[in-house]
Amino acid sequence: MINLKSIVDIINPKYCYSCSNEVQEDGLCNSCWKEITFIHNPSCIRCSNPFPHEISEFALCASCINKEFNLDKIKSAMKYDSFSKKIIMLYKNHNATYMAKFFAKILVSCGKPLLDRTDIIVTVPIHFWKMVWRGYNQTSLIAKHVSDISNKTFLKTGILKTKFTQSQSNYNQLQRQKNIKDTFEVNGIHKQEIKGKNILIIDDMITTGATMEECARILKLSGAKKIFGLTIAKSVHKSM
Numbered sequence: 131m132i133n134l135k136s137i138v139d140i141i142n143p144k145y146c147y148s149c150s151n152e153v154q155e156d157g158l159c160n161s162c163w164k165e166i167t168f169i170h171n172p173s174c175i176r177c178s179n180p181f182p183h184e185i186s187e188f189a190l191c192a193s194c195i196n197k198e199f200n201l202d203k204i205k206s207a208m209k210y211d212s213f214s215k216k217i218i219m220l221y222k223n224h225n226a227t228y229m230a231k232f233f234a235k236i237l238v239s240c241g242k243p244l245l246d247r248t249d250i251i252v253t254v255p256i257h258f259w260k261m262v263w264r265g266y267n268q269t270s271l272i273a274k275h276v277s278d279i280s281n282k283t284f285l286k287t288g289i290l291k292t293k294f295t296q297s298q299s300n301y302n303q304l305q306r307q308k309n310i311k312d313t314f315e316v317n318g319i320h321k322q323e324i325k326g327k328n329i330l331i332i333d334d335m336i337t338t339g340a341t342m343e344e345c346a347r348i349l350k351l352s353g354a355k356k357i358f359g360l361t362i363a364k365s366v367h368k369s370m
């Protein structure tokens with residue numbers, strides 16, 4: 131029997147975001163879905179960098195051991211590789227705002243242990259003029275969907291970017307920390323709201339974590355309690 135959904139599907143077919151094959155649901159086709167390298171356990175209990183071998187349940191990777199961070203815990207859904215780069219770039223650079231919900235669902239599923247402990251969601255901000263140029267803040271759109279699905283407060287302008295910075299991509303970790311230092315501030319109108327709360331910072335991807343760590347630093351300076359990070363992709367390093 132033909133139902134309303136199948137009529138809509140015939141009139142308005144859906145296509146895989148990556149390869150344009152026809153699909154039943156918004157998102158990726160089965161073969162593209164298999165191209166994603168999801169990050170599984172065992173992984174570092176702080177930054178979720180996967181270990182290449184079995185290890186105790188509560189281990190820290192070489193980058194996290196014996197170091198102090200403002201970011202208490204980070205989860206990333208997938209490894210940053212050629213495929214995840216392709217779908218993130220499609221979303222970011224081709225005005226593919228319809229992909230926001232797809233990424234949000236992936237984040238909610240991967241970040242559940244963090245979302246369960248989260249009071250407020252924020253994003254790593256982009257500079258105001260960059261947003262005007264692009265027309266939208268792509269991470270904010272994803273965070274709004276995460277907030278709707280998880281029923282957590284989203285402060286769209288919780289953190290503000292107050293200075294232009296060079297792209298982090300050509301810098302090493304130390305240079306990244308220097309480049310990003312003192313370029314964010316907690317929005318004055320939200321300072322009271324943030325005090326004593328657990329905050330989840332959402333971004334598309336994480337490399338060294340310098341940008342997210344700087345956001346975490348200013349949030350803790352404003353009295354936030356725990357800071358979590360949640361990203362779609364992570365550049366995985368060889369650990370231990």
Ligand SMILES: [Zn+2]
Nearest residue numbers: 146149159162
């Ligand atoms: Zn496909």
Ligand SMILES: [Zn+2]
Nearest residue numbers: 174177191194
């Ligand atoms: Zn780690």
